[in-house]
Amino acid sequence: xxxxxxxxxxxxxxxxxxxxxxxxxxxxDVELVGEADNGQSAITLCLQLxxxxxxxxxxxxxxxxxxxxxxxxxxxAEVEIIAISSFDDEELVRSTVxxxxxxxxxxxxxxxxxxxxxxxxxxxxxxxxxxxxxxLMNAMRHPTKLEADLTERELQVLRHVEQGMTNKEIAEVLxxxxxxxKKHVRSILMKLNANTRTEAxxxxxxxxxxxx
Numbered sequence: 445x446x447x448x449x450x451x452x453x454x455x456x457x458x459x460x461x462x463x464x465x466x467x468x469x470x471x472x473d474v475e476l477v478g479e480a481d482n483g484q485s486a487i488t489l490c491l492q493l494x495x496x497x498x499x500x501x502x503x504x505x506x507x508x509x510x511x512x513x514x515x516x517x518x519x520x521a522e523v524e525i526i527a528i529s530s531f532d533d534e535e536l537v538r539s540t541v542x543x544x545x546x547x548x549x550x551x552x553x554x555x556x557x558x559x560x561x562x563x564x565x566x567x568x569x570x571x572x573x574x575x576x577x578x579x580l581m582n583a584m585r586h587p588t589k590l591e592a593d594l595t596e597r598e599l600q601v602l603r604h605v606e607q608g609m610t611n612k613e614i615a616e617v618l619x620x621x622x623x624x625x626k627k628h629v630r631s632i633l634m635k636l637n638a639n640t641r642t643e644a645x646x647x648x649x650x651x652x653x654x655x656x
Contacts, residue, residue: 448475449566452493454486454509455501455528460551464499464528471559483512490520497562502529502540510536510543517544522623524565528553532575534582541580541634548576568611568626569640570633580637593635594653601628603654606645 451474453464461479468476477493480486483500484507490498498516502509513525526547527540537548546565549557550573561571572580594602597618604614611625618625629641638644648654 447473449473449497449562450475450477450493450495451562452478452480452486452489452495452498454480454483454498454504454512456481456504457501460501467555467558470555471562474559474562483507483509483515486512487515487519490516490523494520495523496566498523498525500525500527500545502527502531502536510539513540513543513545521627526561526565526571532573532579534579537572537576537579544630546630547571548580549573550575564639568629570630571639572637577637594632598628598632598635599653601625602632602644602648605629605632605641606648606654 451468453461453468453476455461455464458481461481465476465479468474477495478489480489482504486498486500487507500509500513509527509529513527516523516525524546525544526549527545528549528551529536529540530551532550540548547561547570549561549571553561553573557573564571600618601614604617609617611622611629615622615625633639633641633644636644636647638647
């Protein structure tokens with residue numbers, strides 16, 4: 445079915461993988477397409493299976509989840525990655541987000557959270573657990589301007605987002621692909637620690653990051 449969300453599960457513990465597999469069966473529009481037990485295997489399977497979403501453990505042998513996320517952002521640009529970890533360490537959350545993860549859940553997540561996270565990232569938004577969001581804010585709480593963290597292209601995209609334009613409309617204006625715009629929006633959401641485009645636009649206005 446073309447409308448099914450295809451998910452790859454990556455974790456070095458078989459029990460955890462099976463638990464995630466069972467959890468996914470509760471969502472009628474989600475399909476488990478594969479399992480991997482380390483980052484390297486995840487990359488190989490991602491290239492073969494072309495999943496929509498990867499649920500990625502972070503602490504694994506051979507290749508860690510963060511390392512795998514870095515590679516997947518280059519090799520499987522279309523895939524959305526949700527990190528699933530037992531840890532909410534500030535630097536771990538930060539490095540995971542900077543690597544390109546679209547979401548971050550602690551392993552005590554509820555089925556409701558898992559469903560929201562999967563559907564959010566597929567729609568081009570982000571989903572951070574409350575703990576991960578708090579950790580990211582603490583990690584970013586340095587005397588630096590958010591504006592300096594946003595590239596000129598991201599600021600351009602943000603201005604159009606604030607105007608209510610869709611990714612396709614923004615792509616037409618900037619003469620780039622919708623996928624490229626989606627990546628910029630994802631980066632903007634992460635840098636502003638916003639879960640939705642509306643939140644990002646509101647925060648940008650308050651911080652004077654875009655023209656009034």
